[in-house]
Amino acid sequence: MLRVAEPARRAAVEALTAKGLIKTDPDKADLAINLRGQFLPKVAVTQYGYVPGPGFARRGGYVGAYAGVDVNNYEERTLTVEVFDNHTKELTWVGWSKRDTTGEVDVEKLQSSIRGILSQLPAGAAATPR
Secondary structure (H helix, E strand, C coil), X not given: CHHHHHHHHHHHHHHHHHCCCCCCCXXXXXXXXXXXXXXXXXXXXXXXXXXXXXXXXXXXXXXXXXXXXXXXXXXXXXXXXXXXXXXCCCEEEEEEEXXXXXXXXXXXXXXXXXXXXXXXXXXHHHCCCC
8 A cells, every 4th residue: 555655646646636726734724535445345146047958069079067166256446535524534535446456556546536526625624614
């Protein structure tokens, strides 16, 4: 996760800057952003409900039976972006994306997901009522 922490932070800063917000010191900020990732291992089992029997091909070849079950391991990955009012510490907005995948985290896809989530941040969630 250390490999993706800085690129994720940069993507969040870029997305919020594009919305007109300015990065400042944490003690002076109106908003605080929390990025959270979750990985849940999953198994998909597909039972086709039948087992075809042996058969014969046109040219005399033998076709064996198929068990009719596929088992696939994957991860359900959820990326959550939480926006807090930095003065009251209250949660003002939450956005997330979820995908099923395997392998290492792709940094470009992660950054794209963060930008996509934050593009949905409404103007009211970024304004701190006083």
